[in-house]
Amino acid sequence: MAIFNSRTCLSRSFSTLSSQPLRVCVVGSGPAGFYTAEKMLKAHQGAQVDIIDRLPTPFGLVRSGVAPDHPETKIVMNQFSRAAQHERCSFFGNVTLGSSISLTELRELYHVVVLSYGAESDRVLGIPGEDLIGIHSAREFVWWYNGHPDCKNLDPDLKNTDTAVILGQGNVALDVARILLRPPTELTTTDIASHALAALEESSIRKVYLVGRRGPVQAACTAKELREVLGIKDLYIRIQEADLLKAPEDEEELKNNRIQRRVYELLSKAAATAPSYPRSGQRELHFVFFQKPDRFLESDERRGHVSGLQFEKTALKGSDSSQCIEAANFVSYTTLSTLLMVLKSIGYKSVPVDGLPFDHQKGVVPNIRGRVLHDASGDPTLLEGLYVCGWLKRGPTGIIATNLYCAEETVLSISEDLDQGVLATKSGLPKPGREGLLHLLDNRNVRVIPFSDWEKIDSTERRLGSLKNKPREKLATWEELLKVAME
Incomplete structure (x- = not known):
């Protein structure tokens, strides 16, 4: 596999599948997921990037892992929000990989699937x-x-x-x-x-x-x-x-x-x-x-x-x-x-899903620079179009900024594969992407929470927090979160 200059590769717009937009799905909306989305949007000018998360709220451990007395660390949410509001990016919360939709189905819907759902055990x-x-x-x-x-x-x-x-x-x-x-x-x-x-x-x-x-x-x-x-x-x-x-x-x-x-x-x-x-x-x-x-x-x-x-x-x-x-x-x-x-x-510890190779001893998905391997045996065979980033890729180590470099490496691997035509479909038919995802979820009665609905939650939490001289009063139950999102 040839190695390309990262600056050249990451500035190249998507051309291998120029007859259709590059459809990318990022699973997990923590730092690894958002940095990956951000880098993909910048590297490939025609790419459409969808971020899904099982929670109705984005930002992963920035919201639920960073200590409340470390507000300066949470400022990165503003940067992630700008990525989510990009015209070629969409966030869909309340979508669970494995129950709302399978990994196999995601791979059929998108040219590229990047798993960055972290470690939830x-x-x-x-x-x-x-x-x-x-x-x-x-x-x-x-x-x-x-x-x-x-x-x-x-x-x-x-x-x-x-x-x-x-x-x-x-x-x-x-x-x-x-x-x-x-x-x-x-x-x-x-x-x-x-x-x-x-x-x-x-x-x-x-x-x-x-x-x-x-x-x-x-x-x-x-x-x-x-x-x-x-x-x-x-x-x-x-x-x-x-x-x-x-x-x-x-x-x-x-x-x-x-x-x-x-x-x-x-x-x-x-x-x-x-x-x-x-x-x-x-x-x-x-x-x-x-x-x-x-x-x-x-x-x-x-x-x-x-x-x-x-x-x-x-x-x-x-x-x-x-x-x-x-x-x-x-x-x-x-x-x-x-x-x-x-x-x-x-x-x-990360949790595997059906259809995903997993190294149970290391607690990671076997990969080479973010490219998912067929299994954990050391066989260098890759799974086309499937990538990994963050804790699922390297284990639960590092700080928030570590995920930036991790995402850069994974996006560079994607860019190299695109440049070599590794991800070109045999039939040349377009992938359904976002439209296919929403159609499938609608048929299964999955209530998707888009970023605009998260903004309702965000606004409500900030308003309730202002009454107590707090930056926000978090809605801490599924019922409260979904009720406000659906108003």
């Missing part, structure tokens, strides 16, 4: 007691406080315990810790869901443990996120000095990684400046390193509820600091008369 630990009441995934908790309609009824118990344990030390884990420990009064002017704010105002959580399998040198968070949680006013920080000791391998890793070096410096400074003990009633954040959960413990007083965890001590394996080796040393966080809340922040 969670990795599991696979240890005893994981199904006990009081254990949630961090994804569910984030969706709950961000007003995602799937998690309005999560109802985490913040009243009957003063302790939360978060398994994981990445940015999502730090977001969750910050929301739990930050004074609720500081969240009242954000777009946090009202049901979550009310629960946090009555919360009894005063201690949060952030537990990681590896050490502070390998902490998966960024310096910005760490600085924010360490900067919560009147917060006691606890880090064991023994955990900060560095092996020669750690020194080498820090020397070669500026980001990790800054994270380690922040943790070391926090440990050095913290008082020996918290004041009475002071909120506490404990960083716990080199511990791997071994089992969840059930409460003796309330059957079926989690009351503690048992951890196994870990150590780094040789020069490969990404790996841990277990040692026979158990440490147990247990409470005798109160419950724990546990949040698992151990990674998101």
